[in-house]
Amino acid sequence: MIQLTGVSKEFSKRGYALEDVSLRVRTGEFVFLTGHSGSGKTTTLKLIHMAERPSAGEVLVCGHSSAKTPERDVWKVRRKVGYVFQDLSLLPGRSALENVAFALEVTGARNSAVLPRAQRLLSRVGLAPKLRSLVHELSGGEQQRVAIARALVNDPFVLLADEPTGNLDEHATRSVMQLFWDINANGMAVVMATHDLELVRAYSNARTLELDQGRLVYDSASHETAPA
């Protein structure tokens, strides 16, 4: 479903963010993408989301190749790949319901379907009692849930999450992680970038990929350490 083949990403100012990375994520997998800050986790997620294009190699997402998908067709990829951003990127001054409804409206959902579907998605992430709350009135964990609900609007095949528990306390972290597990249990692949190794250890049945200075150095699925 997701395949990176010999992918490198070079930025003009800071050099290589990724170097010759090859990996594959299958349908229904739960994958932790770990590594220190600057190891290339966010760049990997952005490449999968086609917010960035590789300098070398190819990214294949649900049949869309980075080499063959023009900018005008990127929306097709993004409707198959949900993304929970590190900074959440919620619209301030709007309610949880409005934030999710907005994503539905702009992706072409029928008018009559927008609100019921937004309500269902928010209920699914446990926010039914807080539909009308403005996002800045919600806790960090609740805001994270709004962002997850929004990422699900297009029924994606895979959910990308960039440090979703980075700013949460232990209780909220457990609760949000459970939500990701539940989503994954329904067959949706999850790729979660995190530098929290305790979290990774706590969910040891998930697959773990480790990046170091832009190189893939560990893949729990193969139990092999790639040459540095």
Added chain:
Amino acid sequence: MSHAIREAIAGIRRAPVLTGLSAAMVGLALFVVSLFSLAAFNLRVALQEVEARVEVVAYLREGTTPGEIEIARTELAALPEVLEVGYVSKDEALRRARRDLSDFGELFVSVEVNPLPASVEVRLRDGSRTKTAVEKIAETAYYYPFVEDVQYGREWVDKLFTLRRMAAFTTAVLGGAFGAVAALIIGTALRIAIFARREEIYIMRLVGARKGFIIRPFLVEGAIAGLVGGGVALALTWGTYQAVESFLFRVSWIPASWAVAVVAAGTSFGVLSSAVAVRRHLREV
């Protein structure tokens, strides 16, 4: 398209102050342009009124027969630049002199012999009052042996046409400058309005909205801001026109096509500026 209009109206409702400020800035920028249009139009009207007085007068020798006069009138009237050819008899010339030159006192009242010649007056069509046309008609008239002299105020006509060229040049340069400044102000106003909503654009793009779907509501918003701004500009110009007309001097209101052009320019600039600004934000995602 219905989504674009609905979303544009929703966008305006969400940020009414910002949209109002954008429309006001567009309105003020276009007000300067339409005020200049009002001044330029009135300058043109004034010059046209002066130009309308440009005519060629052929003074006839004593003893010119009615047949000869008729030939000259018919032939001159057949020229494409000529509107009409009138005949002023000696008596008519004296009557006019007594009426128009009253400062000369008894000079024209007590004369026993009329010293003034009969003449043929050639009036030109609109758009044909060029220096070349005037000279061509004067030359043609002078060709008749019974014409003693031809006058059209050569120096006056030269100055008038120089003035008209200067006015046209100045209008074009100043109009272009005002238009460019207005375009910049409108562009900046709408860029600010769109910049304030860059998060929406960012999120739309990241959740998989099509580019056209993202852009269209902003284009509609730009068009609305431009349209309202154009209307505001026209209203302000109308107010200024009424004030000048009531308290200062008589002026003419700009033609309807000019008024439509002001509103159309506002709308077009609104759409164009929005398109440029949104595309810039889209490139960042």
